[in-house]
Amino acid sequence: MGYGAMQLAGPGVFGPPKDHDVALAVLREAVGLGVNHIDTSDYYGPHVTNQLIREALHPYPDDIVIVTKIGAVRGADASWIPARTPADLTRAVHDNLRNLRVDALDVVNLRVGGISEPIEGSIEEQFATLADLQRQGLIQQLGLSNVTSAQVKQANSIAKVVCVQNHYNLVHRDDDALIDELADSGIAYVPFFPLGGFTPLQSSTLSEVATRLGATPMQVALAWLLHRAPNILLIPGTSSIAHLHENLAAAELALTDGTLTKLGAIDGEGVQRAP
């Protein structure tokens, strides 16, 4: 169970957090409770989450893995603008190195595709740029985000892919086949929006199961993901210490086969989302 830092920036993932000290406390609490996988990007804020991570945690514990992603920049109006030329990607790696204050980034995901779904097409030039930066010693491991199976195969023929970060949760299951494929290849799958993203999941089945187990719906949604496949690593995002505790405790929640079947049938039940 890791932690996704995106929620620490201001509204719309833009600008400073609503409470700087709470943001630092969330990060320190996560690491204090044993989290050693933190997901971030220099375009959150922009620069805000990386600077908070540095302020809260630098010098970093030896075992911590900070995973960042590149492939976009932010407009002055908070828009998300693709930035994937070799020069853009190289600049983004240097921005991440500076803001996180490290000599080499642990893992860099190349973020491609649309807003939250992949778009088929070659990523050869972009991934080759990352592979070059890895050879220069600026990046330790490479990953991908928002990609198709064909794009994973193409990237893997250029340099080793260690993780894929795509949109997936209890009610968004487009990647079922990809997850199993990656498990067979020993590649980690890290779902973004594991709780549904900006509008957390709501389903009557999820609530019923949670009540029966004495857990919260969000905990059950996370536990379901952990039971889904051995290569799934979680990075639920929160700006709240109480939610952080709740999310980390989900790792202890055991689900029976019967419960997993019931939850697995939620996809398509006409799930409502919170307004």
Ligand SMILES: NC(=O)c1ccc[n+]([C@@H]2O[C@H](COP(=O)([O-])OP(=O)(O)OC[C@H]3O[C@@H](n4cnc5c(N)ncnc54)[C@H](OP(=O)(O)O)[C@@H]3O)[C@@H](O)[C@H]2O)c1
């Ligand atoms: N690769 C990509 O394109 C991409 C895209 C999106 C996100 N990401 C990464 O994935 C991580 C996770 O995604 P996410 O943060 O967007 O979505 P998420 O983890 O699915 O959900 C975050 C939302 O759920 C709320 N929440 C968290 N824990 C809760 C709990 N226990 N009870 C009730 N509400 C809870 C949060 O609000 P509070 O702050 O109030 O807890 C926030 O509104 C991000 O932090 C980011 O690092 C990557």
